[in-house]
Amino acid sequence: MHGILSKIEALKSLRHDLFNHDVLLTWTCSDEAVRAIVLVAEILEDIARGGVSLRSFESGLGVAMFRDHSTRTRYAFRSACNLLGLATEELDESTSQIAHGETVRETAAMVGFLTEVVGIRDDMFLGEGHKYMLEVSASLDESHRAGVLLQRPAVINLQSDLDHPTQSLADLGHISGRFGGLDRLKGRKLAMTWAYSPSYGKPLSVPQGIITLMTRFGMDVVLAHPPGYELVDDTISAARGFAATSGGSFTVVDSMAAAFNGADIVYPKSWAPMAVMHERTRLIRSGERAKLADLERDALATNARFTDWECTEALMKHTRNGDALYMHCLPADVTGVGCAAGEVSRSVFERARLDTYREASHKPFVIAAMILSTRVSDVAELLSRRLHEGRPRRDGAR
Amino acid sequence: MHGILSKIEALKSLRHDLFNHDVLLTWTCSDEAVRAIVLVAEILEDIARGGVSLRSFESGLGVAMFRDHSTRTRYAFRSACNLLGLATEELDESTSQIAHGETVRETAAMVGFLTEVVGIRDDMFLGEGHKYMLEVSASLDESHRAGVLLQRPAVINLQSDLDHPTQSLADLGHISGRFGGLDRLKGRKLAMTWAYSPSYGKPLSVPQGIITLMTRFGMDVVLAHPPGYELVDDTISAARGFAATSGGSFTVVDSMAAAFNGADIVYPKSWAPMAVMHERTRLIRSGERAKLADLERDALATNARFTDWECTEALMKHTRNGDALYMHCLPADVTGVGCAAGEVSRSVFERARLDTYREASHKPFVIAAMILSTRVSDVAELLSRRLHEGRPRRDGAR
């Protein structure tokens, strides 16, 4: 309780402009905005763990637009909304459809009348997802200005082609918890590295989210990948810029071993070659569906040249004290479990498994923190009110 | 606030028997019932806009039975239920299945135990949708009489083959707002006209809903369509009857231009030929699926003879002051946007676009008004209580 109160005090000193805005990319948020989301998520988790209700909406909807299937993201969004008192409505759109213009403007208005937040997952088409979110955002602005919408819902990025803020901020909270706070991360070495997977088309948003966020806290972030698996230029520039400002560093290397060497944190994870993702978007848009199968076959063949990019016990031995924090956004491709060869060896993953679940457990609270920060003008005041009311989340649970 | 209170006063004087009844067709409702729904919807919107909670159910379900896909109707129903405190459960049934008898009776009971309202959309099969709603209604009566159901849920028509009350009442509210109240509509000319669309099988319920509802308020309602696109006889008779009683008029013409001439309001919208809709129902029922493709091809060819039925700038010039209120239930087929030739020209639609969103924005409130009016004995008293409690819909939203 005392711990929570001092966190709420700390929150009061963070000035940011999230209220009445969207959360689409972390790199356009101020440091204080980022710190506020992580801190609010932590306070929410503490209060929930204490069994106290966080319900703050009497009614209102969270609309989830999923342009990619995801049980976990659906659950995280729904439980975040539910924690605060919002009901959810889902719009499952076809993964093969790229909507634009009129349709987006109209749909955004039609599902916005009594909506507080619109969560969008659109990570499948490089060059498209973020653009789509901007379109929804502009459409909501237009309808709100015209008085059509009672309120302007916040748009929250649940994973785009560029960034995955709910993941990277949950990861940041996890790292912060492990190393004693955001101010204890300076000088820590984080290895964000590509890893082999026998699958195709995995988005680039996780590595991009990680390198752009972790460089803000003075960490030494190393990105490792085979040739052809580069990330989007803007995210590399952002990472370099943040590293320069924060007193950390950002380097790109071409081997997992080099990245792991002395690392405090390793994040081995597969993603698709950028060129493949661009070509994929182009083929879908132009309707050349027959060529998609060829593209997939070629992409898998390219991947297969790098099966040695696997997080093994041998590699882990070279991390700081042989004991780096292993991270993954899940589900991981574990060698000998879901596939013959994958991102990580069975024994490394099994040792870290429950900890990766813990890493994921922050996600609903990060989403709830984004909702509160964008919808409520004084979150610290609201949280301290919830705490003092002390209404039990579940009656009779003593 | 003063405005809301005087509306609640006005509501008290409207006597109707909606409580514990269904809302299936507007033309079987009394004038006072119709006015009550429109007024309650307006008050709900005012209160919600003021940020005050309208939650009135501690628990309870709204069950949505959709026999046709609809993102918008789902959203409108869900947000209406949520506004009042109800959760929703959806039964998505196949669009090709026409259930009867045992199945309907049993299903109605099985989803009724803790249900306050059953919203049904069944607009695809002429001669079927309304009948299905009556079957559900009778089944709920039977199970309630037998003590199987704790309460008799209200059935609300979310669009049938005959009527689309949530649309027409939202439209009426929109018109009322534009012209200064239901008592200022007398003598206004409304043109409900067919328009060309390169699609097939659009229901007749919107035009039928409009001509039967708007004739009650002394308007001069003109229906225009090409030969073969007649509406169901009963709705024509109802419109004639209402026009006679209200001192308005109801006429049928065979050109869009004639209908638009001097009109205050234009509603150009496509629908299918009645004969095609009847044949479609027959073919589906008899299982002659192969013939459905022929029917669709023929129907599209027939439509194509009337591509000049388009709401253009030239036609709009002939409306009252060249500035009639353009209405549409959305989505519209806009020429040069979703199709080469459609119901309305791009420039006409673009000018009216945000206003059609506003038209649609009344729908969740109309549905909520129907739920309250059928479930609560003294709606005025409840609304004034909500207003005086003044609980914020969203905490901390100052």
Added chain:
Amino acid sequence: MHGILSKIEALKSLRHDLFNHDVLLTWTCSDEAVRAIVLVAEILEDIARGGVSLRSFESGLGVAMFRDHSTRTRYAFRSACNLLGLATEELDESTSQIAHGETVRETAAMVGFLTEVVGIRDDMFLGEGHKYMLEVSASLDESHRAGVLLQRPAVINLQSDLDHPTQSLADLGHISGRFGGLDRLKGRKLAMTWAYSPSYGKPLSVPQGIITLMTRFGMDVVLAHPPGYELVDDTISAARGFAATSGGSFTVVDSMAAAFNGADIVYPKSWAPMAVMHERTRLIRSGERAKLADLERDALATNARFTDWECTEALMKHTRNGDALYMHCLPADVTGVGCAAGEVSRSVFERARLDTYREASHKPFVIAAMILSTRVSDVAELLSRRLHEGRPRRDGAR
């Protein structure tokens, strides 16, 4: 009101260990636990009927994992959760997939963070469903012990290959209501008999649930089926054991007529031959999909040898006073309605129809009783608090 208070008093004297446990099989529950669930369900139904709110959770999710389609079970689970204040999230998994190991452990954690209850329906694969529930249960334990989950959600069996506790306990409540209480069932004869249906693959869980539960209350339970339609050995043993302890009896006969003779209650219902269900699981697991069609054809042919296993008026005449209570879990295969020949004649079913709806109506309350009993330490205290608060379920419903 007085009736409810004395039921709550009775509840206080029932000692059981449901709190913080799962409900997977009734036969591993103590008699007092079984009686507590039936009694809590009855009290909940009484209070709800009185229009009083039972909302006891401020937030929290009920996660439904359905490995078989079911409108009714979905509704029952959702309305039970809603009655208590929980929102629901559904995981519809493919019916053809049998998940194990890593996937189950991870999924259980990922949907457990803010979850109070996980309801699972997995009845399609003999030898699998119950095992799957145990895996989910162990996975939740592991993640909770590791501090990943804020709370350990209860797992509730919504139908497995072995048992169907929500059905059998709703049935027990129905029988109890009919015969004047659980202590008035001694000596009543219940005929659980196989009946013909032109369908294939119906689970064994209903008859297994019935024989294992009803034998606990001193009833004379007779199981009847053609050769080849035996039930799982363990359930037969459990039924024999309970009959011995309770002073009732359990016998197996090979004709419907013998079972019906002098019966107070008849439960004629189809199920698949055990050997077919085992083979089906094996074929699906080994991927021999082509052989599934053969298996289905053979199974239907075997069924067809027993079309005379139909609950007819003639057979009903031989029950106690010709007026036994007819029971069915619904939907029933009624001769001349959904099929040419089925489980029950039209006239027998029609007479009992509304009563079978009433039988089903207890299910949401049984599920809610399971949720409260597993999540709340002192259910009697909570229920009496709800009753004294007397908050209306629906405001303004006088």
